[in-house]
Amino acid sequence: MISCKNITKSFGTLNVLKGIDLTIEKGEVVSIVGPSGAGKTTLLQILGTLDKPDSGTVSYDDVNVNQLKEKELAAFRNKNIGFVFQFHQLLPEFTALENVMIPALIGHARSSEAEKKAKEILNFLGLSDRISHKPSELSGGEKQRVAVARALVNQPEVIFADEPSGSLDTKNKAELHQLFFDLRDQFNQTFVIVTHDEALAQLTDRTISMVDGKIK
Numbered sequence: 001m002i003s004c005k006n007i008t009k010s011f012g013t014l015n016v017l018k019g020i021d022l023t024i025e026k027g028e029v030v031s032i033v034g035p036s037g038a039g040k041t042t043l044l045q046i047l048g049t050l051d052k053p054d055s056g057t058v059s060y061d062d063v064n065v066n067q068l069k070e071k072e073l074a075a076f077r078n079k080n081i082g083f084v085f086q087f088h089q090l091l092p093e094f095t096a097l098e099n100v101m102i103p104a105l106i107g108h109a110r111s112s113e114a115e116k117k118a119k120e121i122l123n124f125l126g127l128s129d130r131i132s133h134k135p136s137e138l139s140g141g142e143k144q145r146v147a148v149a150r151a152l153v154n155q156p157e158v159i160f161a162d163e164p165s166g167s168l169d170t171k172n173k174a175e176l177h178q179l180f181f182d183l184r185d186q187f188n189q190t191f192v193i194v195t196h197d198e199a200l201a202q203l204t205d206r207t208i209s210m211v212d213g214k215i216k
């Protein structure tokens with residue numbers, strides 16, 4: 001479904017990615033592990049079309065995303081790709097419900113449709129009594145679940161998560177990890193998760209180890 005070929009990326013004289021080849025299938029939960037500075041986040045950003053490689057290609061089925069113009073790429077990303085970051089990155093001025101609705105509204109869903117969809121997902125994630133709270137009124141685990149709901153709202157092909165449980169305690173961490181697998185089992189949702197958490201990496205279908213800009 002997603003494939004990248006011979007991806008390279010440098011920042012100035014620093015060669016961060018040194019030729020990455022990778023394929024991710026629909027419904028897979030893949031983890032990416034490796035030491036700090038190995039290039040994990042850089043690779044995730046490139047796979048997620050938030051950044052461009054210096055060379056190489058990223059394809060989703062038969063779409064080569066390198067060939068999309070900026071506007072087309074933004075629309076493609078909104079429709080097909082969800083992100084969950086280490087620190088939720090919810091918008092503080094908006095409620096949980098509004099935060100989850102935003103990607104749907106950006107994708108030109110009608111407001112009533114976006115609201116219905118957002119409520120369904122928040123409900124599924126056990127957050128139905130938190131929908132009118134703002135991020136500052138939610139616990140860390142709840143904020144991350146809202147972030148997952150936001151990533152899910154447009155039913156993307158894939159969700160990229162960069163150390164999604166990095167800021168959570170043991171219990172919330174375990175719950176968030178279980179949620180990824182529940183979503184895969186119920187909706188065949190694909191996940192690519194950068195993690196330092198050995199326990200999570202062991203649960204995933206496949207672990208990709210990166211060292212110094214290469215896959216080991």
Ligand SMILES: Nc1ncnc2c1ncn2[C@@H]1O[C@H](COP(=O)(O)OP(=O)(O)OP(=O)(O)O)[C@@H](O)[C@H]1O
Binds near residue numbers: 014037039041042
């Ligand atoms: N925008 C940038 N400009 C310059 N250097 C960068 C930039 N982004 C990343 N780097 C450098 O590229 C290297 C890889 O960074 P990256 O964030 O991909 O590592 P990582 O594997 O995600 O590490 P961590 O586990 O600490 O998050 C690091 O040396 C980092 O300092």
Ligand SMILES: [Mg+2]
Binds near residue numbers: 041042
């Ligand atoms: Mg990183």
